[in-house]
Amino acid sequence: MKKTFRILGIATVSVAMVACLGRGNQNKPADGDGAAAEVAQDDENTIVLFDGQSLDGWRGYNRDDVPSRWTVEDGCLKFNGSGGGEAQELDGGDIIFDRKFGNFKLTFDWKVSKGGNSGVFFLAQEVPGEPIYISAPEYQILDNENHPDALLGINGNRKAGSLYDMIPADPQNAKPYGEWNTGGIMVFKGTVIHFMNEVPVVEYHLWTPQWTEMIANSKFSQDKWPLAYELLTNVGGENREGYIGFQDHGDDVWFRNIKVQLMD
Secondary structure, three states: OOOOOOOHHHHHHHHHHHHHOOOOOOOOOOOOOOOHHHOOOOOOOEEEOOOOOOOEEEOOOOOOOOOEEEEEEEEEEOOOOOOOOOOOOOOOOEEEEEEEEEEEEEEEEEEEOOOOOEEEEEEEEOOOOOHHHOOOOOEEEEEOOOHHHOOOOOOOOOOOOOOOOOEEEOOOOOOOOOOOOEEEEEEEOOEEEEEEOOEEEEEOOOOOOOHHHHOOOHHHOOOOOOOHHHHHHHOOOOOOOOEEEEEEOOOOOOEEEHHHHHEO
16 A cells, blocks of 8 residues: 655644644554655655644554554644553554654654653664564653653663663753653764753764664663664664654653654
């Protein structure tokens, strides 16, 4: 099938996305092949990934449809938590935008429920039978005050905005659960910067000895998870590009204002 992404004027989209405006619940799956898809793009090479009205352009990781726990609620992209752990329900699972990106800046707003956990993935590859994080760095989404992951890892490297299990966000400026945060990820020729609430909080450099060392010292080390180590050290694959995705970790989470600025 051919996926068709809705073509939208940026002025129209900005009204729908600045705030959640009561659009009601929808679960409209993407419909086709991302390679042939059209996307909304303005004069500054900004692509709108979510228009506040539908899930056009999105699909489940390693599947063709959108898991039904992902809906559009009041103009926001929402995962409706199952109360279990990550991707445990048949109607849940991670989602990806069906187009690969190389050099880009992703911006988005996010909030979580009390004790909520999620993540934003990038440069992801689809590996049958494996989770998305086997091949993709993760920008952590977390309620730091109420989720135990904030107490795990090293020096807070599992708190919000961090490169999950590798580099802690500094400063740690996430807002409490139920409040909106702005997030951002810039990837340019191997340099990656995480932003949280308009502040750069993490910087690292892909495909370098330092990157390989970080992976070797994480839960994705060669001894603990050989396939993850292989994929992450060569993140993005031969073309150094991949999918952007959002995580089902079993908790309610909301996203809005999701855009990509191309930097190629």
